[in-house]
Amino acid sequence: MSTKEHLKKLIELQGIDEQIFQLRATEQKEIPERLKSYDDRLMEARKRLTNAEEKLKTFQLEKKDKEINLQAKEGNVKKFQLQLFQVKTNKEYAALEKEIEGLKADNSLLEEEIIRLLDALDSWTAAVASEKKKFEEESKIIQAEREKAKQELEQTKQRLKELETAREIMARQIDPLILPRYERMLKLRNGVAMVPVRDGSCQGCFMNLPPQVIHLVHSAEEWVFCEQCARILYIEDGKSE
Numbered sequence: 001m002s003t004k005e006h007l008k009k010l011i012e013l014q015g016i017d018e019q020i021f022q023l024r025a026t027e028q029k030e031i032p033e034r035l036k037s038y039d040d041r042l043m044e045a046r047k048r049l050t051n052a053e054e055k056l057k058t059f060q061l062e063k064k065d066k067e068i069n070l071q072a073k074e075g076n077v078k079k080f081q082l083q084l085f086q087v088k089t090n091k092e093y094a095a096l097e098k099e100i101e102g103l104k105a106d107n108s109l110l111e112e113e114i115i116r117l118l119d120a121l122d123s124w125t126a127a128v129a130s131e132k133k134k135f136e137e138e139s140k141i142i143q144a145e146r147e148k149a150k151q152e153l154e155q156t157k158q159r160l161k162e163l164e165t166a167r168e169i170m171a172r173q174i175d176p177l178i179l180p181r182y183e184r185m186l187k188l189r190n191g192v193a194m195v196p197v198r199d200g201s202c203q204g205c206f207m208n209l210p211p212q213v214i215h216l217v218h219s220a221e222e223w224v225f226c227e228q229c230a231r232i233l234y235i236e237d238g239k240s241e
Helices: 003-083 090-171 179-188 211-219
Strands: 194-198 232-234
Touching (some): 003 090, 003 179, 003 194
Parallel strands (some): 194 232
């Protein structure tokens, strides 16, 4: 088989290898990153819900504490009011009245704070309900997207098996002297070991090529490599340089 015929076979092999590299990137990077982004989205939605629930709980506990405090102070007011009927001097009476007034003032402030907390509780109860709904909706969307990604992954793996089988068959038809160099370059250049010459330049590194190099590539009588990127050069069918 002539170099020109081997070159055509190698171009076919390159086409298979480009697909393999793309599918491996999809299998090993693109889909895993997509799946991770779904986890991140769900985690963020769960975090927002948790934050809202914790905020609601904080206001609930604060309201309960103030209600307990208010109840205790109201109990003291009643106790002191009963004591008013037992005191014997005006001084003791005035002192108790002052104490009662102070407690009532404190109670008035506590009641205002409890009303404020009730408004906050209404607001955060609504926020929790809203975030819970969003979380449930996001969970459904992400579950559907995850299933779609898993199906795509299975299809990608199946297609890779088919291409790897085709590659194995095609590789047997390639000049054994050039195949190892081609495969080394394939790994070094991210799946592109050979490139066409267009407008007098290598389409891998875009370096301008000397006329004699272009002539050798066009003749296809020997393997020609780019001096800059070391890729194998060829002229596309139906084109000339």
